[in-house]
Amino acid sequence: MNRIFSAALAAALFSIPLASRATDTAPREPYGIALEGFAYPYAVHLLPLVNDSEQLSMAYMDVSPARPNGRTVMLLHGRNFPSSYWGPVVKMLSEAGYRVVVPDQIGFGKSSKPVGELHFDTLARNTIALLDHLKIDKTDIVAHSLGGMLGVRIARAYPDRIAHLVLTAPIGLEDYRLYVPPTPTEKMIETEDKLTADGYRKQLQTNYAIKLPPEAITPFIDARFNIKGSPDYPRWLRAFVSSGQMIYREPVAHEIPLITPPTLFVMGADDHNAPGRPNAPEALRAKMGQNAELAKALAAKMPNARAEVIPDTGHLVFLEAPEKYRELVLGFLGQ
Template sequence: MRASPFLVACGLALGLAGTPLPALAADEPLGIALEGFAYPYPVFYLALTRDGEAQRLAYMDVPAGGTPNGRTVLLLHGRNFPSSYWETVIAALTAAGYRVVAPDQLGFGKSSKPVGPFTFDTLAADTTALLDALGLPRVDVVAHSMGGMLAVRLARTAPERVNSLVLEAPIGLEDYRFTVPPVPTERLLRIEADVTADVYRRQLMTSYSLSLPEAAIEPFVSLRERVKGSGEYPRWLRSFVNSYQMIWGQPVVHEIPLVRAPTLFVMGERDRNAPGRAFAPEPLRASMGDNAAHAQALAVRMPDGRAEVFPGIGHLVHMEAPSRFNATVLDFLDGH
C-alpha cells in the first residue's frame, strides 16, 4: 500500500486536476526536479525532512504483471542518472511477477535537492523510510554505480530488509582516499559549472567505456544542459557536488565482505570508472578502476558472493547488454 496523504502522483501519473501533466519541448529549460520530463511509469512522492527543510523523495512503484510472486525489487540508481533509466529492467522484472520500487534519492532526478552534506547513512535511512511507508519489510535490491555503495550501506544498517543484492557495476570497490587527495567543494563547483554538453558527453562515453552509440546517452546529456536554465540551478549544482564528496569520503569497500545477504556482482569487462581519477597524481591514475577484478576479489571474501563479468561491456551494463543483464538478474533473484 502507499502512505497517503504524503504521496502524490506526478510525471506520467495523473496530476492533481486528474489530467496528464504536459511534457516540455526537448530544448526547453527544466526545473531542478525535472518538472516536465516524462518518466516511463507514474511517479509518487514521500515527504521527508533534510537539513531542516521539507523535502520530497520521488519514486516509481510498479505492480507485478502476470502472476505476482509476492516479492518486491528495489532499484537504486547511479549518480549521473535519474531512475527513469531503469525502464527496461522494470519491464523485465514486472513481467516475471515482481513488484518494482525505483526511487530517485534526494539530490537526484525528480526528488528535492538538499544542499547540506550527503551521507550514505542518511540515504539509507531515507530508503528505509520509503520501504516503511510502502509496507515493505523485506526486498531484493538491484543497484547500479553509486547506488551500489548505498546498497552496501543499506544491507549493513538494515540487514533484515535485504533478501538478496545485485550490484551492477558498483563504484566504491576501492578506497578513493588512498589515491585521490581532498578537493575543496568550491573548486568542484567551478569545475562542474564549466562542463558543457560536449564535455559531459565525452565524460560519459570515455569514463564509462560505453559500447553504446552516443545517441543512447543523449537524453542524459540533454537533462544536464536543460537544468542549467532553471533559476535554482546553483542549488542543483551544489547538491550534485556534495554527492561527489560523499563518494570520495565515505568508502564502503571495507564493509562489503561483511554483507551477509546473497550478493551478485554484474560487471562490465571494460568498466574502469574511478571517481576522482582526474585529481589523483599521474602515477596513480592507471592503477585505479580495475572494477571487475576488485569485484571478483571481494566476492570470494563474502559469506555468499559471486561475480559475473560481461565481455566487451562498460559501466552501463543494463543498457549495453539488456537481455543478458535481465536474464542474469532474474536467474539470481529466482534462486533466492
C-alpha cells in the same frame, strides 16, 4: 547491440521521441530543478521526508506486475543518471512477477535538492522510510554505480530487510582516498559548472566505456544540461557536487566483505570508472578502476557472493548487454 535496437531502447527508456531531442549545441528548453519537463516511464509519487530539519520530498515509481509473485525489487540509481534509465529493467522484473520500486534519492532526479550535505547513512534511512511507507518488510535490491555504494550501506545497516543484493557495475569497490587528494567543494563546483554538453558526452563515452549510439546517450545529456536554465540551478549544482564529496569521504569498500545477504556483482569487463581519477597523481591513475578484478576479489571474501563479468560491456551493463543481464539477475533472484 545493434544501432536499431539501441535507438528503440533509448525511445522506450525515456518515453520521448528521439526526433524531439535537442542536439548538444541547440538551444535548450529549461527543466525545473526536480526535472520538471523530463518524462519518466511510469507514474511518479512523492514521499515527504525531513533530513537535518529540512522538509524534502522523495520521488519514486511503484510498478505493480500483471501476475505478482509476492516479491519486491528496489532499484537504486547511479550519480549521473535519473532513475528513469531503469525503464527496461523495470519491464524485465515486472514481467517476471516482481513489484518494482524505483526511488530518486534525495539530491537526484525528481526528488528535492537539499541545502545540507548528502550522506549515505541519511539516504539509507530515507530508503528504509520509503519501504516502511509502502509496507514492504523485505525487498531485493538491484543497484547501479553510486547506488551500489548505497546498497552496501543499506545491506550493512538493515540486513534483515534485504533478501538479495545485486551490485551492477558499482563504484566504491576501492577507497578513492588512497589515490585522490581532497578537493575543495568550491573548486568542484567551478569545474562542474564549466563542463559543456559536448564535454559531458565525451566524458560519458570515455569514463563509462559506453558502447551505445549517440541517440541512446542524449537523454542523459538533456537531464543534466537542461537544468542549467532553471533559476534553481546553483542549488542543483551544489547538491550534485555534494554527492561527489559523499563518494570520496564515505567509502564502503571496507564494509563490502561484511555483507551477509546473498550478493551478486554484475560487472562490465570494460568498466574502468573511478571517480576523481583526473585529480590523482599521474603515477596512481592506472591503478584505479580495475573494477571487474576488484569485484571478484571482494566476492571471494564474502560469506555468500559471486561476481559475473560480461565481456565487451562498460558501466551501463544493463543497457549494453540486456539479455545476459536478464539471465544473470533473474536467475540469481530466483535462487
